Amino acid sequence: ICTIAAFIGLLAAGRTINVISLAGVAFAIGMTLDNSIVVIESIELKRRQGLDRFRAAVEGVRSVWSAVLASTLTTILVFLPVLFIVEEAGQLYSDVAVAISASILASMLVAITLIPTASARLNFGTENRAPGESKGRRRVLKWIDWLIATPGHRMMTIGVTVFASAAVILLLTPPAEYLPEGEEPKTFASMSAPPGYNLETMSVIGLEVRDNFLPFVGDDPQRFRSGETEVPAIKYLNTRISAGGMRIISQPVDAGDIDALMDAITARYRQYPGMRAFAARGSIISSNDGGTRSINLDISGPTLSVIYEAALATYRRAEEVLGNPRIQSSPNSLALSQPLIEVRPDWARAAELGLSATAVGYTVAALTDGAFVDEYFEADDKIDIYLYGTSGGRADLDSLGGLPVYTPQGEILPLNAIATISETVDSNSIRRINGQRTVTLNVIPPQTIPLEEGVEIIRRDVVDYLRQSGALPASINVDISGASDQLDATKSALLVNYPVALVIVFLLMVAIFRHWGYPLLIMTTIPLGIAGGIVGLALLNGIGAVLTSFGLNGFHQSFDMISMLGFLILMGTVVNNPILIVDRAIQRLAEGDGDNEVSPLDAVRDAVSSRLRPIAMSTLTTLCGLSPLVFIPGAGTELYRGVGVIVLFGILGAAVVSLTMLPALTVAVLEWRVKRRKTGSNRESDLLTTHS
Structure with a gap:
């Protein structure tokens, strides 16, 4: 009855049946018997004192009614502060709270109605029998x-x-984590190439990496445990290769070998000079980049060169003090060494010809890499439409200046007539947070280091250390965010709401016992x-x-x-x-x-x-x-x-x-x-x- 009540409560509250709410139902199963046990024991005690079945049922419930009511309401109302926790953890708490509260409330109703009724009608043969x-x-x-x-x-x-x-x-009391990963036994492992790599080079590297792991697909897990192989047996291996790197999505045959598989993939990645490796487990709660254990270092400042130097120093120091962390940077490269072709329009000349900045940029994109036009759907398939020049996205850089540009006046001019073209090295992307140029390091501490401890290590042994050594100049600002921010916010909410729960329990027992002292004794x-x-x-x-x-x-x-x-x-x-x-x-x-x-x-x-x-x-x-x-x-x-x-x-x-x-x-x-x-x-x- 009480378990069914839990599902009815979830339905009435508009909740879904998921692994968290089902856990709440499971928690409640053992707890729902408490009220019935207390009532039955009280009724049995009255029957042993010589009362008949009907009188014993009434007196038994009456003698423990206040205790049953107090224990039920304290269990239910203690969840009231959960409603005021707006963080992710509060949303997860509420599913458990609804399931348990509905079950416990039903258990009280069963204990004071169904149990005494059954006891009065059924003869257990315990009248006048002394307790064992x-x-x-x-x-x-x-x-x-x-x-x-x-x-x-x-x-x-x-x-x-x-x-x-x-x-x-x-x-x-151990250091705190934010949320469990809800981890799946699969890995998302990325390799970021240094500036200057192209798709052809990365294709060669990607095929080498793939061929290295293919022999272990469908292998016997026992071979890895016995030390015959350095790579665990793999269930499947998916690879994706681009000019900027590659990504592997894989799963071991034995879920217990997931960490070993991640280590094997990252070790293989790092055999290539300049490559950065990052691997994380799949998660049903967060994104597949270690979201509930990630510590984001947002490094911002006035100039890119100083920001990149500070980010690189922070990256190396974090690797040193955390042992074997998983670190991912955004952008991927921490060096201003990406070869670029810079097209700088002559805005006065463009204005004379009626060309806007958008028109110039769109024209250059269409004649080189291709420009996005629109999208349309064919049944359930979405198809992107791109506009290309006659070269089909393979424009010769030497002939870039001669690309034809059509003006609103109907003239056709070469690109170098309205823009200056030069070769340079820089970053291929600029990330901004609150308008400031920023490099973000996503640091996932090793499993042996809790998130709370990891944040303290980074704050003390990375940021403060680099400040004192001068590697982080005063012009550079470092903000710690990510799961660590959410952990602090949730802890603050709990520190406020836990005392509220205690006050609710206390006032409830004061009302039931009609005394201020006894509730303190109980608490x-x-x-x-x-x-x-x-x-x-x-x-x-x-x-x-x-x-x-x-x-x-x-x-x-x-x-x-x-x-x-x-x-x-x-x-x-x-x-x-x-x-x-x-x-x-x-x-x-x-x-x-x-x-x-x-x-x-x-x-x-x-x-x-x-x-x-x-x-x-x-x-x-x-x-x-x-x-x-x-x-x-x-x-x-x-x-x-x-x-x-x-x-x-x-x-x-x-x-x-x-x-x-x-x-x-x-x-x-x-x-x-x-x-x-x-x-x-x-x-x-x-x-x-x-x-x-």
């Missing part, structure tokens, strides 16, 4: 009782938990759950590193913006178990009256004992629901595995904290409140005695 006390349950309760028995034990439990969590957050588990998520991410990457060291296919899960969504989910879910314990402890404390007064320690003991089974069951079901997303590899798993591992270990850590630190803290707080109440009552009694 397994050896494991007794050991857990005995251990918890020791932790909360004395003030010293309670302070030790609280101190150790807080210290360990703070150490985890400070020491194990102490949130940072501890976050610490558990960070531990899980570190353990996952540690296992991946161990597998790699043994020559197996390892893995690495980056700490990206989608993974950080796990923290938002944890804010709404880790409070569920504490709500059960604190709510029951408050109820138990309120039941005491006069001679039957219940101490805070006994109230917490009873709360832990009665809520231990639903906490264990809901935690286990959630862990089982998330485990396939985390531990079963497959295409696209890097998109949601980070969220899964953070939520999985965060909930596991929160469950442990809910049964250790939280009871100790709850006893301490309740004892302090009882003591303060008694002190106030004694003062009031003394005051009345004095007046009388």
Whole structure:
């Protein structure tokens, strides 16, 4: 029912079914059982106390209604700040938020309607039967009782938990990435030729490169693993050759060999002097140029020669400090050495003849390389129309000055009569950003260097270093943009919206508990759950590193913006178990009256004992629901595995904290409140005695 509700929610919100929204549905599967488990356990407890099935169903729901409502609304409303994140990550978050929210809301409705109805109608045969006390349950309760028995034990439990969590957050939090690549096991590898190369020369080089890799198409992957070949088996090989370079689109037979294939192609490219090589993996999220890990250095200044010198120095320094980065420049060449024929019109003479700048340029283009006229469609095929001279786009440069130019007056003049023609060397393209001449370096750090760390290295060891050494003069401006800009913007949005989520959770619990202090007590588990998520991410990457060291296919899960969504989910879910314990402890404390007064320690003991089974069951079901997303590899798993591992270990850590630190803290707080109440009552009694 709840899974169907997730799809209905996606439909109502106008969302599509994609790998992100399906991940949200999968996350919700384990979480939807929590409310039903709590309600069933409460009903069973009432039946064991001697109530009939119908009365037990009503009283069971009534006793946990506030806790179920609080846990449901905190899980749903914690996603409200996602609506205000306008960056790409916010759009991805919203799909997960809609799927989870719809499922959890449906789970609450099922828990308070369908579950008690079924319990009242079906006889489970548990009336008046004492709850089973397994050896494991007794050991857990005995251990918890020791932790909360004395003030010293309670302070030790609280101190150790807080210290360990703070150490985890400070020491194990990794540098951030922007978004996962959603990488496909294919490479887009480009080779840029230096100035002066023509199509004939590049065709020879391109065929040599192609012939080098063709023998490995359809090869046995085992030959590469055994060291017989230096190139992995290739599934297919597509090449495109132009005068400025070539591009290969290829995919290995074994997806795990993609990095080796990229290295083999770039190594082959670099065997040709002056060639620049760049390779990136395909991506379902960004462009196929490392978009979610790219660091763009926009180098601008007043003169091209100074800009190109600074860009070349930056290029070489980045290669040196980053180890083996993938760097692409725009324009491709970082030297003003492209042979050019410069046609400079005599504007006064052209004006006399009625020739505009557009007309002169179009005429020269048509008589040399060809000029674009228009396009038309033949069925689904688009056909471009070009205008050429009689030479058909192969004009002889020596006869360029004699090309006929037709004037509006009907005269035919040679080109050199209205323009000066000269040979020069310069750049074949000029890139401008905000009107300034600019060279852009697209730097993709190695996989071992996270984006956040890579940005810091470039800022400190490249830009600042070159400034201090004088390689970047004061007239040159360097801006860092690309995915690094988007990372900073998304982090800033999260830093604003995470506190908003905490405030929403707090105010919601204040409204439900009608108390300002108890919600703060419950929310102490949130940072501890976050610490558990960070531990899980570190353990996952540690296992991946161990597998790699043994020559197996390892893995690495980056700490990206989608993974950080796990923290938002944890804010709404880790409070569920504490709500059960604190709510029951408050109820138990309120039941005491006069001679039957219940101490805070006994109230917490009873709360832990009665809520231990639903906490264990809901935690286990959630862990089982998330485990396939985390531990079963497959295409696209890097998109949601980070969220899964953070939520999985965060909930596991929160469950442990809910049964250790939280009871100790709850006893301490309740004892302090009882003591303060008694002190106030004694003062009031003394005051009345004095007046009388």
